Amino acid sequence: MRVKEIKAIFMSSFTYLLIVVLAIFVGSNASIVNAQTGPEIRLVLQITVDGLRGDLLNRYQAGFGKDGFRYLMKKGIVYTNAQYQHANTETIVGHTTLATGTFPSQHGMIGNVWFDREAGELSYNIEDADAPLLPTREESVKGEQLDPSQKLSRTQGRSPRVILAPTFSDGLAAYYGGRSKIFGISGKDRSAVAMAGQTGKAFWFSTDTGDYVTSTYYYDAYPKWVSDWNGQRLAENYAGKKWELADDISTYLLGGQDDRPYEVDLKGYGRVFPHPFGELGDKLFYTRLFVSPVNNRLLLDFSKTLVKNENLGQDAIPDYLAISFSAVDAINHFFGPSSLENEEVVRQLDRNLADLFRFIDKTVGLKHTLIVLSADHGMADMPEYMTELGFAAGRFDPDDIVVSANKVGKQFGIDEVVRFFFRPYLYLDDEKIAAINLDQAMIEQAIASALTDAKGITLAVAGSSLATQKGNPLLKSVRRNNHVSRSGNIYVIQEPYWFLFEKGPIAVMHGSPWRYDTHVPIIFAGPGIKTQTVHRLVHPVDVAPTIAAFMGMTPPAAAQGKALQEVLR
Numbered sequence: 135m136r137v138k139e140i141k142a143i144f145m146s147s148f149t150y151l152l153i154v155v156l157a158i159f160v161g162s163n164a165s166i167v168n169a170q171t172g173p174e175i176r177l178v179l180q181i182t183v184d185g186l187r188g189d190l191l192n193r194y195q196a197g198f199g200k201d202g203f204r205y206l207m208k209k210g211i212v213y214t215n216a217q218y219q220h221a222n223t224e225t226i227v228g229h230t231t232l233a234t235g236t237f238p239s240q241h242g243m244i245g246n247v248w249f250d251r252e253a254g255e256l257s258y259n260i261e262d263a264d265a266p267l268l269p270t271r272e273e274s275v276k277g278e279q280l281d282p283s284q285k286l287s288r289t290q291g292r293s294p295r296v297i298l299a300p301t302f303s304d305g306l307a308a309y310y311g312g313r314s315k316i317f318g319i320s321g322k323d324r325s326a327v328a329m330a331g332q333t334g335k336a337f338w339f340s341t342d343t344g345d346y347v348t349s350t351y352y353y354d355a356y357p358k359w360v361s362d363w364n365g366q367r368l369a370e371n372y373a374g375k376k377w378e379l380a381d382d383i384s385t386y387l388l389g390g391q392d393d394r395p396y397e398v399d400l401k402g403y404g405r406v407f408p409h410p411f412g413e414l415g416d417k418l419f420y421t422r423l424f425v426s427p428v429n430n431r432l433l434l435d436f437s438k439t440l441v442k443n444e445n446l447g448q449d450a451i452p453d454y455l456a457i458s459f460s461a462v463d464a465i466n467h468f469f470g471p472s473s474l475e476n477e478e479v480v481r482q483l484d485r486n487l488a489d490l491f492r493f494i495d496k497t498v499g500l501k502h503t504l505i506v507l508s509a510d511h512g513m514a515d516m517p518e519y520m521t522e523l524g525f526a527a528g529r530f531d532p533d534d535i536v537v538s539a540n541k542v543g544k545q546f547g548i549d550e551v552v553r554f555f556f557r558p559y560l561y562l563d564d565e566k567i568a569a570i571n572l573d574q575a576m577i578e579q580a581i582a583s584a585l586t587d588a589k590g591i592t593l594a595v596a597g598s599s600l601a602t603q604k605g606n607p608l609l610k611s612v613r614r615n616n617h618v619s620r621s622g623n624i625y626v627i628q629e630p631y632w633f634l635f636e637k638g639p640i641a642v643m644h645g646s647p648w649r650y651d652t653h654v655p656i657i658f659a660g661p662g663i664k665t666q667t668v669h670r671l672v673h674p675v676d677v678a679p680t681i682a683a684f685m686g687m688t689p690p691a692a693a694q695g696k697a698l699q700e701v702l703r
């Protein structure tokens with residue numbers, strides 16, 4: 135053999151060896167990357183508990199089992215001091231913030247309701263006449279709508295078209311080339327639609343029929359499994375039944391205060407246990423189910439049916455399921471967050487979650503599931519209750535806001551300068567102001583100053599002054615809530631424990647920038663996540679970027695939050 139040949143053989147073996155070594159290196163490196171970023175997670179399960187104020191899990195912990203909330207607290211990272219940073223802490227605002235990782239100024243969901251300046255009337259956040267509701271039944275009794283914002287919807291059609299920022303779930307769709315299955319489901323339409331994003335499918339509960347429904351934005355016809363689920367008419371089983379306490383009353387922290395005069399009786403539902411649902415055909419029957427743990431129980435059953443029939447989490451392409459439980463919020467609105475009803479629904483939800491986690495473990499495997507739990511806002515106690523405890527609290531009649539703003543308008547020679555007030559925004563008649571040839575910002579500022587002087591109002595902020603005003607930290611939260619065409623001219627902030635509405639069909643409201651409304655839990659649990667309690671101040675805008683980072687993806691397009699380092703391995 136000539137030297138040249140030996141050299142050639144040596145070189146080719148060397149090249150071969152190099153290729154093998156490289157392959158091993160690249161291979162192992164690839165598997166490390168995979169382990170960090172994705173395929174082991176087959177399902178992202180994002181749970182939102184509507185209206186679960188940040189302190190309630192602590193308050194009711196003694197009544198929890200070990201497999202629900204406690205499972206998350208034991209296995210996960212619990213952020214005890216998560217605060218929303220936008221001013222109008224309402225359902226669509228919170229859900230969209232969780233989903234997109236950005237603020238209402240960017241995602242455009244500035245409130246459950248805003249004034250449509252062009253049409254001259256109020257609009258409901260996700261209403262869309264071009265995406266009609268897909269009917270589930272030929273005939274149904276039209277239920278009485280008690281949700282004060284949903285009631286204002288001009289159409290039953292729903293879609294995410296007005297949401298101006300992509301969600302984490304949209305990012306997942308893009309990353310996996312449309313192969314991830316994405317669903318958002320909830321008792322409430324707005325919660326399901328916000329979480330599903332533009333690319334997912336949404337289903338929500340109808341208080342007209344007790345069915346889970348969707349719109350033509352998502353489907354042309356119901357998938358068979360949904361029709362079959364609705365066909366069981368599970369909700370009807372509760373006709374003539376009552377919501378009763380599941381455990382002995384002595385085991386509840388709030389067992390001694392069931393009967394409080396300022397709770398609202400839903401036409402026969404009563405203020406004390408047991409609460410009768412009424413009969414089928416009663417216009418409030420499905421609404422009463424909605425205002426009870428049955429709401430969450432039906433959603434739990436629907437979500438299991440979905441996971442099974444859509445085969446979620448069965449392969450290496452991760453799927454996404456957002457479940458938003460609405461009952462805690464619904465009950466809070468009628469009975470308050472310091473009611474026995476509130477304690478009972480959170481205790482029942484704890485059992486629902488234990489059931490859900492067992493089911494997910496069997497079907498997908500908890501070792502393949504990233505669980506994220508948070509809430510869309512907190513909740514205020516009713517002013518009457520706070521007054522009883524010694525707080526300075528009260529209700530502010532919204533008509534008074536209109537009257538005092540119009541009085542200022544008069545001083546400038548404008549008759550009825552207010553076009554509309556819907557908390558928290560005051561909309562002025564821009565045309566009338568333009569006609570008198572005075573500086574609009576100056577007039578807005580004069581009205582804002584007059585409103586700020588009223589008892590029960592902390593601050594009224596003119597939108598035109600937001601860019602230049604500094605100092606008061608509340609201004610930042612108003613700015614983050616400000617969308618140029620949807621927000622009103624003036625943002626009105628009540629004092630702590632004050633409400634900007636009179637007692638009506640509901641007793642209690644959230645929506646302020648105060649801590650009882652901004653404080654929510656954030657918990658992450660899943661493979662590789664080490665148990666930890668974090669007391670650092672964090673924000674719900676951090677949630678979507680954190681999930682994205684955990685999955686090795688780019689944050690949602692408009693995200694402004696930061697990935698939470700404790701969650702990332």
Ligand SMILES: [Zn+2]
Binds near residue numbers: 463511
């Ligand atoms: Zn809500």
